[in-house]
Amino acid sequence: MDLIVARNRTDLLKARGDGPVALVPTMGALHEGHRSLIREARARAAQVVVSIFVNPLQFGPHEDFSRYPRTFDADLEVCEVEGVDVVFAPSAEDMYAPDRQVSVRAGEMGRIVEGAARPGHFDGMLTVVLKLFNLVRPDVAVFGQKDAQQLAMIRRMVADLDLDIEIIGAPTVREPDGLALSSRNRYLSAPDRQVALALSRALAAGAERATPSKVLAAARAVLDEAGPALDLDYLVLVDPATFAEVDESHSGAAVLAVAARVGATRLIDNVVVSLGR
Known part of the structure; x- marks a missing residue:
């Protein structure tokens, strides 16, 4: 047809x-x-x-x-x-x-x-x-x-x-280098794209931790390494159903979400984290 x-x-x-x-x-x-x-x-x-x-x-x-x-x-x-x-x-x-x-x-x-x-x-x-x-x-x-x-x-x-x-x-589909596919990726220059890779690396680092404070600390450390070229909007760990931020007692699934501007392009990404393992 x-x-x-x-x-x-x-x-x-x-x-x-x-x-x-x-x-x-x-x-x-x-x-x-x-x-x-x-x-x-x-x-x-x-x-x-x-x-x-x-x-x-x-x-x-x-x-x-x-x-x-x-x-x-x-x-x-x-x-x-x-x-x-x-x-x-x-x-x-x-x-x-x-x-x-x-x-x-x-x-x-x-x-x-x-x-x-x-x-x-x-x-x-x-x-x-x-x-x-x-x-x-x-x-x-x-x-x-x-x-x-x-x-x-x-x-x-x-x-x-x-x-x-x-x-x-x-599930989120990613480029081979880890960048989440987005219609806005085409706006990234080659140097900007390298900076943007900090988002997926930060999420991967956070997902390896098991408590909210450690998840956020690990992710933020990677984002800080990107320097001023990455303008962070937010980095949060939230309940998947309500998007309310979780506290240190939370166990089970949570969403680690990030948004940042790289050059003139605003990007978002997230990963599901298992807490309390």
Whole structure:
């Protein structure tokens, strides 16, 4: 079956199949990480829908919405190779009415960690994800663990709003040198990329420790070695479900998350840590 490109709601409705549907929401600039999400979706449903939409609501006034990479033709080629059935690529006018008033509010969980660094980001993200869920009506939706707080927020929304959708978190895909795949990696110069590798090295160092204080100390020591070229935004150890910071008594799984700016590029990464081993 040929790939169908649905540019609006009417086209999407016509393209939707009768069997189980898996949705992979993206903002385009597809890379191997997105390919892994598509493959996970293909294993779980008869029809795979990939949305490509750079959502203006989740960008702040001084963020990179205008320069966010848009590579639609190349993205379609990726989708064809991976056997995607439908690409949903609406315009902002199709997604948001000019007199729109109602949005999703992320609550306290959306105001901490990444939410503190990017106020309103999770409100915009949840709003577009809920709209995509309502439009595509998937049985399954696949998201990457790299955006761990986003994944936790979506699971919270699905639970709180009683949405009948299975949420799958797929493992982070990394470059051979350890850098987490991101559409923003293309902005890194060669020297900046070498600095950025401190993020994954710091996470790996922290993951070898078994108590919160030792995890954070080991990770911070690696980040400090990178010097002023790495502008650290946050380094936190949090509960995977709530993203509240854990204390020294915490045992079991926790997420070690980091965000930093290298040159003009802001990067995030995380790893799941097992505490109290």
